[in-house]
Amino acid sequence: MMAAAAVSLFLGMMLICGLLRTLIQRHRTGDSGNRRTLSPRGSLGWFALTTTDIGYLTVGVGGPLAHWLGLPPLSSLHPPVQLLGVILAVIGILAAFTAQMAMGSSWRIGVDDRERTSLVTTGPFRWVRNPIFTAVLVALLGLTLMVPNVVALTGWVLTVFGIETQVRRVEEPRLHRLHGEPYAQYTATAGRFLPGIGRLQVRDNLSYRSTATTTDASGNGQP
Template identity: 50%
Template sequence: MVAAAGVVCTFAAQLAMGTAWRIGVDPTERTDLVTSGPFAFVRNRISTAALITFTGLAFTTPNLVALAGLAVVYTGTQMQVRVVEEPHPLATHGRAYTNYAARVGRFLPTIGRLRPQRGE
């Protein structure tokens, strides 16, 4: 049930992004900064929903291998978002993204908000 909810939430988040939804990061492409709908609460709603899916799948056979795999998925997702995905809207949208990221959590509401740089 948890995995199915995660799949539905992933699809809903993709729909909410509209034409801004992409797979991967293309530094030459500029899309709109989506801050409404589910993205008003969580910046990386698609990643959050995917993590819910993987958590549900891991708990269908709760053993050491499944839990280790889940830890790898969580770590990989953190790295992907922080190192690859978040720098792109920061470079593309600048202050608009900084202000948005200061208000909205990375994967959960209020958790993982970016702190403004000194002097801002």
């Protein structure tokens, strides 16, 4: 039962944060906001996004499937832990969609290096630079707690690795290059994934500017 619920919540997340958000973007702007196909295959950005996608599927589909095939959980399936997982998954999905909507017309999936979107620093972005990623990780952690086997846990770790790579190695350097001093000031006040944690000091900003890359990112670089 819990495995089926995990798959249902995962599909719900894909429909809400993927399909629904894309339809809203198209309705409001005439553009879907999808730029994934423009990411060069084999680039660092492509690698990070692909790793993240594999992580998503491994948690949301692989974990429940492994459970149905008889893979034992890493620990006893205590109902309170599974209930916590359901709560985290629901909160994470709603928070991710809310943060996506807060990006307005700047929301993108992937990147087009020919366009320049506005830097969003309001709403949840006032305190956290990557609230969508944070919310997605919370949702996937909830799904992992619902079906806590090694497959789901591996998927969550892959997602963390992919997101960390995307943010630190791809998006932040490029956003420094695109937005300059306003972004440097923003990174000094807003945390990377959690409020107050991961803020960049002057020396960090200088380092990012010197290593800026033109690989994938757009606006605030959120999926």
